[in-house]
Amino acid sequence: EPEVTQTPSHQVTQMGQEVILRCVPISNHLYFYWYRQILGQKVEFLVSFYNNEISEKSEIFDDQFSVERPDGSNFTLKIRSTKLEDSAMYFCASSVEGIANQPQHFGDGTRLSIL
Amino acid sequence: AQKITQTQPGMFVQEKEAVTLDCTYDTSDPSYGLFWYKQPSSGEMIFLIYQGSYDQQNATEGRYSLNFQKARKSANLVISASQLGDSAMYFCAMNPGNQFYFGTGTSLTVIP
Numbered sequence: 001e002p003e004v005t006q007t008p009s010h011q012v013t014q015m016g017q018e019v020i021l022r023c024v025p026i027s028n029h030l031y032f033y034w035y036r037q038i039l040g041q042k043v044e045f046l047v048s049f050y051n052n053e054i055s056e057k058s059e060i061f062d063d064q065f066s067v068e069r070p071d072g073s074n075f076t077l078k079i080r081s082t083k084l085e086d087s088a089m090y091f092c093a094s095s096v097e098g099i100a101n102q103p104q105h106f107g108d109g110t111r112l113s114i115l
Numbered sequence: 116a117q118k119i120t121q122t123q124p125g126m127f128v129q130e131k132e133a134v135t136l137d138c139t140y141d142t143s144d145p146s147y148g149l150f151w152y153k154q155p156s157s158g159e160m161i162f163l164i165y166q167g168s169y170d171q172q173n174a175t176e177g178r179y180s181l182n183f184q185k186a187r188k189s190a191n192l193v194i195s196a197s198q199l200g201d202s203a204m205y206f207c208a209m210n211p212g213n214q215f216y217f218g219t220g221t222s223l224t225v226i227p
Contacts, residue, residue: 033214033215035215041219042206042217042218042219042220043160043206043208043215043217044217045214045215045216048214056214058214089158091160093160093215102148102210103148103150103162103165104150104162104210104215105162106152106159106160106161106162107159108157108158108159109158109159109160111158
């Protein structure tokens with residue numbers, strides 16, 4: 001069964017450094033998402049992406065964050081000048097369509113640790 | 116405003132018994148989807164079951180069923196014949212369109 005893949009599974013970065021989290025969505029999916037889950041807390045929406053542009057973003061997704069689909073398969077989340085509070089599990093998800101009856105399929109996540 | 120509420124931070128169930136995990140939601144959108152995801156200790160998010168707001172029948176997927184009560188805005192997950200491997204966090208989520216709203220989760224522990 002096709003799945004969303006994320007790399008790396010764990011990223012350790014010094015505070016202030018830039019980090020890029022990578023995702024390969026399911027190939028026939030058109031909508032892509034990033035979510036964040038701080039340890040012990042609920043999953044929080046960051047951004048959705050369709051047709052090579054951001055379609056929706058939350059208040060968490062400020063100028064520190066950016067997303068890109070650099071080629072036909074990868075979908076990346078860049079965090080500039082990381083802060084301690086950016087430590088979290090970051091999930092990529094994709095769906096066939098961005099409508100109410102489509103499940104979003106999640107990757108296994110990247111655990112980001114900021115030192 | 117969209118809101119998902121899971122009032123049970125932790126639940127225990129005896130192996131082979133059934134358990135119900137509660138979820139209530141609030142939305143003004145007439146069309147929405149309701150989902151349950153399982154998150155084992157390893158961290159991945161596993162899709163379990165979906166219910167559409169216009170679906171007349173409750174969704175079922177194997178041992179999982181969703182008790183959908185639209186008027187009460189509840190979408191409880193029922194797991195029948197619990198197994199030790201069901202021990203995990205369970206998140207209820209709502210998708211009225213372009214993003215998911217998650218509840219705070221319920222930690223389920225299956226006791227042998």
